[in-house]
Structure formats: structure tokens, C-alpha cells
Amino acid sequence: MRPVASDARWEKIYAVVRRIPRGRVATYGQVGFLAGLAGQARQVGYALAALPQGSRVPWHRVINAQGRVSPRALPGWDAVQRQLLRREGVRFDREARVSLERFQWRPRSAR
DNA sequence: TTTATGGCTGTCA
DNA sequence: ATGACAGCCATAA
Secondary structure: OOOOHHHHHHHHHHHHHHHOOOOOEEEHHHHHHHOOOOOOHHHHHHHHHOOOOOOOOOHHHEEOOOOEOOOOOOOOHHHHHHHHHHHOOOOEOOOOEEOHHHHEOOOHHHO
16 A cells, blocks of 8 residues: 555644644644644645544634635635634634734744 | 646745 | 735645
8 A cells, every 4th residue: 555645744734733722823834834844835725625524623723824714615614714713712804814913823832 | 647726825026 | 915926745637
């Protein structure tokens, strides 16, 4: 059997995402960096997109570098993400953007 | 194998 | 602020 490289990477990505506390957000690039995959933000998005529904990974706490919820393949799904974040206290401005200054997660280990 | 497409990002006009 | 582009790399065809 051929080893599936993405499994190990995705595991690392999920591990990082699981560390994001409630009411905080991280960018794809940040997650990639913390997972040892600097510059591969896109893979983070890909990994999160592949998450099964029942997973306990807080995928909704990951947004793009512009502080916005990325438009997704399935319609309405991004609105759900915003609602989940709001429920945790994350505020959106009228441009549907989050102030990363205020809500971005800052783990000590990588500051 | 090659091509096209992604829940992205930084840089430059 | 907005748009175009080039990197990144896994997956599907």
C-alpha cells in the first residue's frame, strides 16, 4: 500500500485547529504555520473541507487572512460559520469581517 | 502523466 | 480599496 502523505499533515492541522479556544479565530496561514506547514494555507483549507460532519474539530474558527469567512462550495455553509462564531462572541463588522486585532488567537508557543 | 480546481496568501500595479 | 498573479500542494479526471 502506498502511504498517504496527507493523513499525517492533516492530523497536524486538525491538532492545531483543536487548540483554538472559543471566541477566537485563526487564519489558514497561521494554522499552517503552527502545524509546521508554512506557506501551505491552501492545504489547510483543503484539509478542513475534508472534515466529516461529526468531527469535533472547530473548523469554524479558521478564517482567511482578510478576516473574512471564505466563500465555500456549498451555499449557506459560510453563513453557518459566521453564526457559530457569533455565538462564541466573535463580532463581525458590516463588511462581514472580523477584527483580527481583537479576535485572532495568539498561542504563546508561536508568538 | 498532465490538467484543472480548490474554504489561501503575499506582493505589486 | 480592488484586481491580477504567482506560489503551494492534494485530489479528481
